[in-house]
Amino acid sequence: MSSIGTGYDLSASTFSPDGRVFQVEYAMKAVENSSTAIGIRCKDGVVFGVEKLVLSKLYEQGSNKRIFNIDRHVGMAVAGLLADARSLSEVAREEASNFRSNYGHNIPLKHLSERVAMYVHAYTLYSAVRPFGCSFILGSYDKDDGPQLYMVDPSGISYGYWGCAIGKAKQAAKTEIEKLQMKDMTCRELVKEVAKIIYIVHDEVKDKAFELELSWVGEVTNGKHELVPKDVREEAEKYAKDSLEEEDDSDEDNM
């Protein structure tokens, strides 16, 4: 779906004759160049999985994390330009912190995602700035409202989801996610499925090594967003690698 908007794509303050803002579309392309991140909401929490490509063996393990903590109860997984994403995570943190300071309780995720989306949208209005080149998935768990999952893209809209994927393999990941019955699953079961999906959509040919980042927030963590503990991680990765081998034996086509 690539089209060149010659002449109408120089700044975000210009519409093309067919009603598109090309700068925003180019920003979304930047997201599509990045590796995949997925978030799935189940009946008692939210699980994030990110395929973090390791470009060099010299990198320290665990550097350039793509999952952030926004508030105790909110996590954010990103895809796209990492520097843009870091800046937006600070914006989200400030919003959550100001809300708590003014109103005395945790910020509801819908409100947070709307506020950050409004901020992202502001950068699509002027020629003096460029739109943010990242999409992100926000997830939280609250005792009364339950688990919530929202995704914000560079155009500045936010939608609520049961499962979503962003990045280069988002179509394939979405197909896999649709196969799951997430409304009936618990976080522990879901962690394994998320790891499996990341392993499935990872392209062995084009991208070599990758690190799997897994995090969750739900009843299992008492409402606190945190990286999945080591033993659960290892169990999930083992499950993912085993299912991949089974599928390799029985079915050659993975993507």
Add this chain to the structure above:
Amino acid sequence: MERKYMESQIKGVSTGTTILAVTFNGGVVIGSDSRASMGGNYVCSKTINKLIQVHDRIFCCIAGSLADAQAVTKMAKFQISLHSIQMDSPPLVKAAASILKELCYNNKEELQAGFITAGWDKKRGPQVYTVALGGMLLSMPFTIGGSGSTYIYGYTDAKYKPDMTKEECLQFATNALALAMGRDNVSGGVAHLVVITEEGVEHVVIPGDKLPKFHDE
């Protein structure tokens, strides 16, 4: 005498007052007297309203400088209303109390007003919060405030029990107000009571001669 007169000129009208809020099973009763005084010997108003509604199910009782209290509650009412529209749901009582607390704390040098915020919300049910002079916020099952409250600490500590019925709670609040108004010279007039529950808000006004009488009256 002269110094006291000067003080009241500077301070203006104050609500030497008795205010209280008590939770019961399913709601909260808020009450106050209705006297506004200036300088300790002049009653500016015998029928002032100290129970301000800041949202559908949230009320504030005011104590201290009347001007300060009215200004703060007006600002708080606006902020709570805006917050509720942004969140697309009725505000939490805690959020309303926090808004008042921020106003009191950030302007503590200029203000001289204390509040009791009480109400009902879907998440935590009936709640009572006290916002003190400097901006302290505390949640409690019931609370009393104002100059008249000093005379009824013993009564309320002894007679309060959790999970009362609405009638028991109304009687408790009425008795407490009557006792305070009977001993505090800057509290008096009528007793205003408001009952807040999930279903709605009910005002009760008890004129001075219908208040419960105790042994020496």
